[in-house]
Amino acid sequence: MLIIKTKLPTKNLPIRKVLSKLFQSYIYTVLDDKEHDGYKHANGKVFKSMNFKIAYVENEIHIKFVALNQADEKQLAEHTLFNELKLGEIQLTQTNISIVERNSKIKSPMRVGGFVCANIKDGKSSKKIYLEPKSAKFQEIIHNNTIQKYEALFGKPYQGDLKIKLVNQKPRERIFHYSKGVMKAWYGVYEIEGDEDILAMILDTGMGANCMKGLGFLELV
Known part of the structure; x- marks a missing residue:
């Protein structure tokens, strides 16, 4: 890091x-x-x-x-x-x-915290609806997104198990800005089980959407 x-x-x-x-x-x-x-x-x-x-x-x-x-x-x-x-x-x-070396002590499960972003489009207006971590849709999106990221970055299917469990979530969202756009995310603590390479990938590339816009950064807690 x-x-x-x-x-x-x-x-x-x-x-x-x-x-x-x-x-x-x-x-x-x-x-x-x-x-x-x-x-x-x-x-x-x-x-x-x-x-x-x-x-x-x-x-x-x-x-x-x-x-x-x-x-x-x-x-x-x-x-x-x-x-x-x-x-x-x-x-x-x-x-x-x-x-700073940050991946030397990775073990499953790892507990991390940060602002993870997930959204869906409103079918009527095409506007983005930002999801709270406690919602089932958020958890489905984040799980699928993490698997797909692994496959894209490593060029191979992920063969292990992956479990992403929300431990707790702060009640109020935070507004993030990128150029003229506005994004929302809630701080959450997650317990993640998986193979060492996917856990390292999460720490080294973030989790969720907009990781190159200042979101998705997770740190061990």
Whole structure:
């Protein structure tokens, strides 16, 4: 896991709604085009092999970035270290970088927490309806999505068992912004049983929708 701590030149710049988009663009600028294109499942759905989350308070930005291919973490770290970190036209200062090994103690079941996103389309308006983790439809979508991501990223069927159990969920949703779009997700704690490679994949690529828009980032709890 790559951790970036940096500062804006002034406090409270109105960039919160575009930060995820700016950092996503930065990632794709640094890494190979394949990571931008993603990995296509047989059903046509495209998955990404990376995940990040951003916290922004006053003039400080804290970023956590993970990738299935840990060479991508190293490449992004080296580029950020040897070049000035710039998100769009915003020049950042006092940038500190560290890489933390996070998958060395994976065992099944693992307990993780984070904001996992799942949605369905309203049949009448085609608007997205964001689902709470406690709903049966959410759990069905997340289970199927995780299996499909494994198959797309590894290029083979998943042969093991996978159980994703919601332990608890916070009652209120949080609003996330990506460019001009708005997404909703609830913080949940999950107990996940599966083979080591799929558990590592979940930690290294996130779970659910919009993992390259700042959602789906899970940490051991």
